[in-house]
Amino acid sequence: MPPKDPLEIPEIVNHVALYLERKDVASCVSVSKNWRDVFLLHRWRVVCVEVMHHGDPPEYFGPELDAIRKHRHLIHELSLIRELTRFSEDRYPNLRKLTVNFDGVRQESKQIVSLNLTVMFPSLVELTLVSVEVAPASWVALAAHPHVKTLRLWNIEVMAADTPDFWRACGNLEVLDTNRLITGGSRKM
Numbered sequence: 373m374p375p376k377d378p379l380e381i382p383e384i385v386n387h388v389a390l391y392l393e394r395k396d397v398a399s400c401v402s403v404s405k406n407w408r409d410v411f412l413l414h415r416w417r418v419v420c421v422e423v424m425h426h427g428d429p430p431e432y433f434g435p436e437l438d439a440i441r442k443h444r445h446l447i448h449e450l451s452l453i454r455e456l457t458r459f460s461e462d463r464y465p466n467l468r469k470l471t472v473n474f475d476g477v478r479q480e481s482k483q484i485v486s487l488n489l490t491v492m493f494p495s496l497v498e499l500t501l502v503s504v505e506v507a508p509a510s511w512v513a514l515a516a517h518p519h520v521k522t523l524r525l526w527n528i529e530v531m532a533a534d535t536p537d538f539w540r541a542c543g544n545l546e547v548l549d550t551n552r553l554i555t556g557g558s559r560k561m
Contacts, residue, residue: 379407380406385406385407385410385411386410389410389411394418397411412443412446416443416446416447417446417447417448417449418447418448418449418451419434419435419440419447419449419450419451420434420450420451420453421433421434421435421440421450421451421452421453421455421459422434422453422454422455423453423454423455424454432455437458440459441462444462444463444464444465444467445464445465445466446466447464447466447467448466448467448468448469449467449468449469449470449471450464450467450469450470450471451470451471451473452470452471452472452473453471453473454473454474454476456472456485456504460486460487460492462492463491463492463493463494464492464493465494465495466495467493467495467496468495468496468497468498469496469497469498469499469500470493470496470498470499470500471499471500471501471502472485472500472501472502472504473500473501473502473503473504474502474503474504475502475503475526475527476503484504484505484506484507485501485504485505485506485507485510486506486507486509486510487510487513488513489510489513489514489516489517489520490513490516490517490518494519495519496517496519496520497519497520497521497522498520498521498522498523498524499514499520499522499523499524500523500524500525500526501523501524501525501526501528502526502527502528503526503527503528504528505529506528506530506534508531508533508534508537511530511534511537511538511540511541512537512541514541515537515540515541515543515544517544520544520545521544521545521546521547522545522546522547522549523541523542523545523547523548523549524547524549524550525548525549525550525551525553526550526551526552526553527551527552528550528552528553528554529553529554529555530553530554530555530556531556532555532556535555535556538555
């Protein structure tokens with residue numbers, strides 16, 4: 373039996389994929405069926421979606437939503453910049469890191485983050501929230517999530533009524549990274 377081509381061995385191809393840039397991984401997906409199966413995992417491992425609200429309609433940067441939904445089981449890291457609503461209904465079973473970033477958005481345009489973490493992101497281990505308003509139920513959901521060990525909060529205000537749930541959620545963490553965290557605020561009417 374002739375020796376197998378090293379580039380047809382999934383373990384080797386996986387190792388090679390770790391050193392390639394995203395555009396090169398995208399090219400490798402179209403080489404062969406074997407490569408497609410292996411490189412597709414790396415193509416969808418990290419996804420970033422950004423929305424620019426400067427025009428009407430807003431500009432959308434990143435993979436199409438239908439493609440993300442189709443491949444959501446492959447996504448390990450998801451970064452949502454100035455966007456959340458289109459992703460709040462889907463389940464990402466293998467997602468390990470989630471970033472929701474509304475930095476640079478006017479206060480009245482910010483979205484309220486209300487995530488059912490255990491249902492939407494059962495494998496989540498790291499959550500980063502930047503300049504968002506967090507719904508009270510999200511702190512309760514975070515406290516109940518069995519896997520989240522790292523929480524990064526930048527420019528976040530925790531309302532006085534939510535403070536006990538917030539600190540309860542933080543009790544399960546290994547890493548709490550904060551920058552401009554304000555606790556004890558009051559709801560704006």
